[in-house]
Amino acid sequence: MTPRLPSSSSSSYSSSSGNFNNLLQRKMRRMMVDIPIPPKWKHLWNTWDLRGFIILSLSLQTFLILVAPLRKRTKSNWIIMPLWSAYLLADWAANFAVGLISNSQGNPDERQGKKGERIAVENEDLLAFWAPFLLVHLGGPDTITAFALEDNELWLRHLLGLVFQCIAAVYVFVQSLPQNRLWIPTMLMFLTGIIKYAERTRSLYLASADRFKNSMLTEPDPGPNYAKLMGDYFYKKKANLPTRIQMVPEPDRAAKSANKAKKGNLTELEKVQYGYQFFETFKGLVVDMIFSRKERNQSRDFFLNRTAKDAFKVVEIELNFIYDVLFTKLPVVFGLTGAISRFFSLATICSAIVLFLFKSKANFTDVDIMITYGLLFGALVLDCTALFMLVFSDWTIITLRKSPDVELDKKSRKTRIIGKFLKLMTEGTLQDTKDHAQSTKSESKSRKWKIKFLRRRWSESISTYNLIYYCLHPRPSLQSFAYETLGLSGFMDEIKYVKFESFTPKLKDFIFEEIKAKSELADDLETAKEISSARGDWVIRVEEGWGALLKYVIDVDYDQSLILWHIATELCYNKELKMGTADPKNDNHRHIAKVLSDYMLYLLIMQPSMMSAVAGIGQIRFRDTCAEAKRLFESGKGGEVKVEQNQSQTSTDTRVDWDQINACMKILDVTTEVRPVTVKGDRSKSLLFDSCILAKELMGIEEKDPNKNNKWLIISKVWVELLCYGASHSRANTQAAQVSKGGELITIVWLLMAHFGLGDQFQIDEGQARAKLIVGK
Numbered sequence: 105m106t107p108r109l110p111s112s113s114s115s116s117y118s119s120s121s122g123n124f125n126n127l128l129q130r131k132m133r134r135m136m137v138d139i140p141i142p143p144k145w146k147h148l149w150n151t152w153d154l155r156g157f158i159i160l161s162l163s164l165q166t167f168l169i170l171v172a173p174l175r176k177r178t179k180s181n182w183i184i185m186p187l188w189s190a191y192l193l194a195d196w197a198a199n200f201a202v203g204l205i206s207n208s209q210g211n212p213d214e215r216q217g218k219k220g221e222r223i224a225v226e227n228e229d230l231l232a233f234w235a236p237f238l239l240v241h242l243g244g245p246d247t248i249t250a251f252a253l254e255d256n257e258l259w260l261r262h263l264l265g266l267v268f269q270c271i272a273a274v275y276v277f278v279q280s281l282p283q284n285r286l287w288i289p290t291m292l293m294f295l296t297g298i299i300k301y302a303e304r305t306r307s308l309y310l311a312s313a314d315r316f317k318n319s320m321l322t323e324p325d326p327g328p329n330y331a332k333l334m335g336d337y338f339y340k341k342k343a344n345l346p347t348r349i350q351m352v353p354e355p356d357r358a359a360k361s362a363n364k365a366k367k368g369n370l371t372e373l374e375k376v377q378y379g380y381q382f383f384e385t386f387k388g389l390v391v392d393m394i395f396s397r398k399e400r401n402q403s404r405d406f407f408l409n410r411t412a413k414d415a416f417k418v419v420e421i422e423l424n425f426i427y428d429v430l431f432t433k434l435p436v437v438f439g440l441t442g443a444i445s446r447f448f449s450l451a452t453i454c455s456a457i458v459l460f461l462f463k464s465k466a467n468f469t470d471v472d473i474m475i476t477y478g479l480l481f482g483a484l485v486l487d488c489t490a491l492f493m494l495v496f497s498d499w500t501i502i503t504l505r506k507s508p509d510v511e512l513d514k515k516s517r518k519t520r521i522i523g524k525f526l527k528l529m530t531e532g533t534l535q536d537t538k539d540h541a542q543s544t545k546s547e548s549k550s551r552k553w554k555i556k557f558l559r560r561r562w563s564e565s566i567s568t569y570n571l572i573y574y575c576l577h578p579r580p581s582l583q584s585f586a587y588e589t590l591g592l593s594g595f596m597d598e599i600k601y602v603k604f605e606s607f608t609p610k611l612k613d614f615i616f617e618e619i620k621a622k623s624e625l626a627d628d629l630e631t632a633k634e635i636s637s638a639r640g641d642w643v644i645r646v647e648e649g650w651g652a653l654l655k656y657v658i659d660v661d662y663d664q665s666l667i668l669w670h671i672a673t674e675l676c677y678n679k680e681l682k683m684g685t686a687d688p689k690n691d692n693h694r695h696i697a698k699v700l701s702d703y704m705l706y707l708l709i710m711q712p713s714m715m716s717a718v719a720g721i722g723q724i725r726f727r728d729t730c731a732e733a734k735r736l737f738e739s740g741k742g743g744e745v746k747v748e749q750n751q752s753q754t755s756t757d758t759r760v761d762w763d764q765i766n767a768c769m770k771i772l773d774v775t776t777e778v779r780p781v782t783v784k785g786d787r788s789k790s791l792l793f794d795s796c797i798l799a800k801e802l803m804g805i806e807e808k809d810p811n812k813n814n815k816w817l818i819i820s821k822v823w824v825e826l827l828c829y830g831a832s833h834s835r836a837n838t839q840a841a842q843v844s845k846g847g848e849l850i851t852i853v854w855l856l857m858a859h860f861g862l863g864d865q866f867q868i869d870e871g872q873a874r875a876k877l878i879v880g881k
Contacts, residue, residue, distance in 0.1 A: 157201040169245035179846035232280035236293035243300025259308035289456035377508035379421030404861040412616035562847030568702030623860035639829040663722030671795030673701040678768035693816035700823035
């Protein structure tokens with residue numbers, strides 16, 4: 105039995121413990137450094153903290169609604185990074201302001217009695233009126249709901265946020281009653297805020313992977329009634345009737361519509377209509393859905409009858425619809441419910457402005473009145489801007505004229521409205537070379553470029569990354585260590601080493617014709633899969649005289665092949681510049697090979713997530729190759745480069761990098777009679793001199809018969825095939841994510857290949873017939 109302490113002992117124990125705690129607290133207070141803050145600064149913070157965050161929240165909403173549409177048109181980090189920061193700060197600023205408002209509620213005498221307690225606004229009516237505006241801000245603009253695909257998976261978090269923020273706003277409103285003079289406009293803005301926040305939450309929910317996939321599932325199809333069919337079959341057989349079961353083919357509606365595929369050039373309206381049509385059919389690609397043979401035949405027949413310009417435009421429009429569905433509110437606000445909510449929102453904001461305008465503003469400070477007007481008219485301007493963007497979008501055209509098969513009545517009002525919409529939306533995007541050549545004024549050219557930038561549907565540029573340039577221009581070790589420590593290496597490398605090339609019509613035509621030629625051979629799905637799995641070997645087999653190069657695509661991994669052909673392309677390219685032997689007839693293929701070579705290396709090194717399914721140990725091979733190249737270049741530093749440049753400069757191209765040319769010549773000067781693996785073993789994954797051997801073989805085959813063997817044609821075709829392989833074997837979600845980052849050429853090629861019927865997205869066998877019981881012969 106535990107002995108019980110006397111009451112006196114217990115009291116003495118508690119008093120000694122309390123004395124010890126008091127002593128400890130006094131010592132800790134002595135140890136703490138009292139940071140002196142000037143009273144003026146404290147007063148400034150207590151006066152402007154809430155007001156400042158209200159203004160910040162409104163400013164961020166304005167920035168987001170105007171800048172967010174630009175992210176699908178540019179890859180510039182100077183736009184993407186501020187947009188990312190604003191996206192994160194917008195929710196934080198609004199939430200923090202709601203917390204400040206809630207903290208300001210209560211008995212004014214109690215708040216004034218607390219030393220250092222902030223008093224943001226003297227009148228609680230305005231506090232209650234400001235809270236719903238923050239709900240509107242948390243709903244976000246129509247032009248951006250998610251910055252990345254992963255944000256869509258957080259829809260449940262936003263749903264909980266909606267509940268708790270509504271509770272906070274209600275709490276603030278209830279605290280202001282019954283003296284609140286602004287309770288009617290407050291209620292109106294509260295309803296608007298709930299609608300805006302609910303729209304954002306629903307947009308995120310609909311764009312989440314599971315919900316997006318479920319929305320495309322068709323009604324369950326159990327097929328023919330097997331039990332009934334077999335019952336009838338049994339009884340008729342028992343009655344000695346001649347009975348058999350025969351498969352009766354169903355009508356192929358998709359094939360019929362494919363036969364009616366429009367031929368010739370498409371109008372701007374038809375491009376939008378077909379873009380939407382294929383978006384509705386193939387949006388399941390984003391979540392790895394499988395498509396039928398009928399859908400493949402319909403799409404393939406359509407694109408086989410297109411020009412490169414029309415085909416790429418249709419795919420770009422289709423990707424824009426995917427962007428709208430995954431990253432904006434447009435799918436939610438476009439429709440009857442969305443139209444009602446938009447007009448209700450505008451009506452409540454206008455009503456709140458009128459009510460506040462005629463309300464007595466006694467005891468309101470001028471600053472608070474100005475902020476309130478800023479919130480009211482800011483909300484009105486943002487809503488009108490969103491409505492304007494909504495009206496002048498592809499969704500409006502689809503609403504007015506959805507099907508491209510309907511004959512247009514040129515005299516109808518609807519047709520005239522669509523024509524005016526298209527003229528406004530497509531002005532400046534059409535590349536009329538004659539008009540461009542006749543335009544001599546720089547102001548006119550600048551205006552056209554600005555209109556084209558605002559109207560284009562992706563960045564229309566290709567990021568390039570060059571291994572030789574990277575090795576010749578390394579960063580100082582201290583700088584590299586600092587960037588690596590701060591996690592900024594990738595960001596800074598992209599600024600220094602990544603360059604942008606325009607996506608020219610010649611490159612567009614070449615890629616399209618190569619994919620189209622392969623699709624024409626792929627009548628069956630087995631052949632289509634075989635072609636889409638080729639990564640250079642198909643071209644080398646088809647073209648006569650180049651069979652010796654098969655080992656550089658078949659016997660190596662995909663990432664290894666990319667680095668091999670990249671360095672070989674660079675060596676061939678710079679040797680022709682050095683020697684001045686470049687044939688003008690090959691300029692197009694040489695430029696295409698160079699751009700695609702640098703682009704594919706950019707994807708491998710700077711976009712590893714996009715190539716993760718096929719990249720292998722590409723990063724290790726790249727690092728080892730760079731290490732060997734740097735060692736070779738450092739062994740010959742000095743005045744040698746300048747002497748060679750002065751002696752052999754034959755090109756008038758001011759963009760020629762003579763350091764790079766001479767570095768390539770130094771690689772080619774190395775004797776490569778023995779394979780590197782024989783000398784070095786397989787510990788190092790460097791591919792520098794294997795690429796040198798490939799380059800020499802390419803040049804040697806061409807030298808045997810220059811009239812017949814064109815190495816630049818072969819190299820450019822190999823690069824298109826490597827691009828197509830990477831596109832068809834990449835993860836669908838990484839391709840979908842690129843539409844919000846300026847777009848990538850590989851994403852367009854990925855979708856274009858699917859439309860041409862090349863890939864693994866289609867079923868080999870499909871039941872196109874139904875069982876039918878036939879009685880009699």
